[in-house]
Amino acid sequence: MSRLVILDNEAVQALRTPAHPKHNRVLSHIQVVANRKKRAMPVSLAVPTAVRVEAGWDRTSAAWAFPNHLRIADIALDPARANSAAVIRSDTGVSIADAHIGAAVEGLLNVDITVITSDPHDIRKVAGDRTITVVAV
Numbered sequence: 001m002s003r004l005v006i007l008d009n010e011a012v013q014a015l016r017t018p019a020h021p022k023h024n025r026v027l028s029h030i031q032v033v034a035n036r037k038k039r040a041m042p043v044s045l046a047v048p049t050a051v052r053v054e055a056g057w058d059r060t061s062a063a064w065a066f067p068n069h070l071r072i073a074d075i076a077l078d079p080a081r082a083n084s085a086a087v088i089r090s091d092t093g094v095s096i097a098d099a100h101i102g103a104a105v106e107g108l109l110n111v112d113i114t115v116i117t118s119d120p121h122d123i124r125k126v127a128g129d130r131t132i133t134v135v136a137v
Contacts, residue, residue: 102126
C-alpha cells in the first residue's frame with residue numbers, strides 16, 4: 001500500500017516563504033516524505049487544484065519557485081470529483097478547497113492518506129467515514 005500526503009491551503013502558503021510562521025512545521029513533514037522515498041517507501045505529495053487556487057499558487061510564478069521544486073502533484077477537479085465536492089460542500093458547509101480535498105480522499109482507494117492542514121475539524125468532516133491521518137499545523 002502507498003501513502004499520499006495532501007496539503008491544504010495554509011500548508012501550501014507556508015511553503016511559499018520561510019517567513020511564514022508555519023513554514024518550518026510544514027517543511028519538516030515534507031522532509032519526512034522525502035526520507036521515506038529514499039528508503040523506497042511509496043510516498044507522494046499532492047495538492048488539489050482548488051487548494052492551489054485558494055492559496056494563489058501559480059506554478060509559472062517565480063514567487064512559488066521553492067514549492068515548485070518539491071514535486072507536489074496536482075489532484076485535478078475533474079467532473080466526477082466536482083460532483084462529489086459539490087455534495088460534500090452542500091452537506092458540510094466547508095470551503096470549496098476543503099470539499100475538493102474530501103472528494104480526492106473519497107476517490108483514492110487502497111492508499112493511506114495524510115492531510116496536512118490548519119483546520120483538522122473541517123478535514124475530518126470532509127473525510128466522512130474514510131480513515132485518514134490528519135496533521136495539524
